[in-house]
Amino acid sequence: MSLVLHQLRYDQKAFWRNPAAVFFTVMFPVILLLIFATVFGDQTIDTGDGIDATAYYVPAIITLSVISATMQTLAMSLVIAREDGRLKRGRGTPMPAWVFIAGRIGNSVVVAVLMLALVAAIGKVIYGVPIPWGQIPELLAVLAVGAASFCCLGIALTAAIPSQDAAAAIINALLLPLYFLSGIFIPDSELPAGVIDFANHFPIRHFFEAFFDAYESGSAVAWGDLAVVAAWGLAGLAIAIRYFRWTPRADRR
Amino acid sequence: MDSDPVISIRGLRKRYGDVEAVRGIDLEVQPGEVFAFLGPNGAGKTTTVEILEGYRKRDDGEVTVLGEDPERAGRAWRERIGIVLQSCRLDPYLTVRESLGLYAGYYSNPMSIEETIELAGLGGKANSRTGALSGGQQRRLDVGMALIGNPELLFLDEPTTGFDPSARRQTWETIAGLRDLGKTVFLTTHYMDEAQRLADRVAILVRGEVVARGTPEDLGDRENRPARITYRDAGREVQLETTNAVETLNELTGRALAEGLELEGLEVTRPSLEDVYLELTDQ
Known part of the structure; x- marks a missing residue:
């Protein structure tokens, strides 16, 4: 365990010094929130009883931030480390392999929790979106299932990414359309029913719904949505265990 | 020498598809020796060294490294070896001292970080990010990271390939320093002068077979x-x-x-x- 903390400490240093990682994981969601709030800020979104657009976008951007901190950050950083030969080098030391992965997952979870706090604080301070203090247990339950599942999916995704150059393209080609179709960028009341039906096959939509319910509706945990997210996570875990590689692609023969 | 060899290889074979990369190698490396495996590209050097390091499985033959079969050796065995891979980039966002600190944490009895920085000849660069180091400096840090666990045996796979003469010379000094520490070193290279300069004994590998072996002086029966x-x-x-x-x-x-x-x-x-x-x- 102390070895995991040792690894996490260095992963955190490297993360915060990496301008690309900090921009896309921390700055980019904040910028998106500011843009959406500015463009749609005076509108009301029909979610049944009608809420302010800002109250809609705060949990939406937190959802995006968590996925970005976990799935996207893990897939990017593991592919880079693998192709650099750093995963292989680590395998040559007495450190157990799982410690390396655990350190990276820990790094993602730390960033995800920070982003939850940061976006919630910006929502409250600038747009007056109340922070649901009474819902902390529900929020943490949703966050835990979501972060774990999207971490597994991020590790699984590395198996499909051949090189460092391909990493950002493949990850964004998967995530960006799903953010649109899942109602993260465009309020779901504006999306045709068929689009939502399609998005419901994927974990992002369900994670967003569970998070939105816990954040805005003050309702109990949406276990049905979380079950879909967890099922995706378990599938990712199975793929990761079977197909994750420690050696650069050029090395395999 | 009556002590057990550090590395013992008998009848080692490895094939990739139709290509037989290693075709029956026998050799022994003794404690404290700097042994160079010299050969052109594609001779089977990296395949052999990666079998010794436990990265690859052999098809046939017996291999013992520090008394254990690398395919089955565990964490305690990894405490005793250090590896410099042929190509491996460092985390560009960590400094020299942090990179060594990260790896020191993996071992139960690591060397002092400051001492390792000196041995690697990176005294003035301790607080530089590794991304800002020259190729030769990065390579010496690779050697430092292999050394930080205070291993008995170091593997260096083509440590100076592609370097300019002054970077090679500085890296050689660092490697020569390993001998003074009493380490056993297994080195692969395709430079004759590197083998001549660093090694106690040399084996020349061509197309997966050892074609000559001996000290650099009497190799190939030169006398x-x-x-x-x-x-x-x-x-x-x-x-x-x-x-x-x-x-x-x-x-x-x-x-x-x-x-x-x-x-x-x-x-x-x-x-x-x-x-x-x-x-x-x-x-």
């Missing part, structure tokens, strides 16, 4: 190969090959004295390691 005598006669280059240099020289100089010849640029040379190497690898 018993014909010597070459060269001189200029009236501006014309003359070359003689002889197995008895003393006799031939005596004849030559006797005749020169008698006939008043100058024998300009007279030289007697033994085949260099490079000559032997080129001859062996050019079969």
Whole structure:
């Protein structure tokens, strides 16, 4: 365990010094929130009883931030480390392999929790979106299932990414359309029913719904949505265990 | 030597599809020895060293490294070895000291970080990010990271390939320092001068087979190969090959004295390691 903390400490240093990682994981969601709030800020979104657009976008951007901190950050950083030969080098030391992965997952979870706090604080301070203090247990339950599942999916995704150059393209080609179709960028009341039906096959939509319910509706945990997210996570875990590689692609023969 | 060899290989074979990369290698490396595995690209050097490091599985043969089979060796065995891979980039966002600190944490009895920085010749660079180091400096940090666990045995896979002469020389100094620490070193290289400069013993590997072995001095039986005598006669280059240099020289100089010849640029040379190497690898 102390070895995991040792690894996490260095992963955190490297993360915060990496301008690309900090921009896309921390700055980019904040910028998106500011843009959406500015463009749609005076509108009301029909979610049944009608809420302010800002109250809609705060949990939406937190959802995006968590996925970005976990799935996207893990897939990017593991592919880079693998192709650099750093995963292989680590395998040559007495450190157990799982410690390396655990350190990276820990790094993602730390960033995800920070982003939850940061976006919630910006929502409250600038747009007056109340922070649901009474819902902390529900929020943490949703966050835990979501972060774990999207971490597994991020590790699984590395198996499909051949090189460092391909990493950002493949990850964004998967995530960006799903953010649109899942109602993260465009309020779901504006999306045709068929689009939502399609998005419901994927974990992002369900994670967003569970998070939105816990954040805005003050309702109990949406276990049905979380079950879909967890099922995706378990599938990712199975793929990761079977197909994750420690050696650069050029090395395999 | 009566102590057990650090590395012992018998009948090692490895095949990739139709290509037999390693075709029956036997060799032993003794404690405290710097052993160089010399050969052209594609000779099977990296395959062999990665089998010794436990990264690859062999098809046939017996391999023992520090008393264990690398395919089955565990964490305790990894405490005792250090590995410099042929190509591996460092985390560009960590400093030299942090990179060593990260790896020191993986071992139960690591070397001092400051001492390792000195050994790697990176004294002035301790707080530089690794992304800002030159290729030679990064390579010396690779050696430092392999050394930080205080291993008995270090593997260095082509430590200076692609370096300019001054970076090579500095990296050589760091590697030569490993011998002074009493480490056993297994080195692969395709540079003859590197083997000559660093190694106690050399094995030349060509197409998966060891074609010659020995100390750099007597490799390929250099002492018993014909010597070459060269001189200029009236501006014309003359070359003689002889197995008895003393006799031939005596004849030559006797005749020169008698006939008043100058024998300009007279030289007697033994085949260099490079000559032997080129001859062996050019079969």
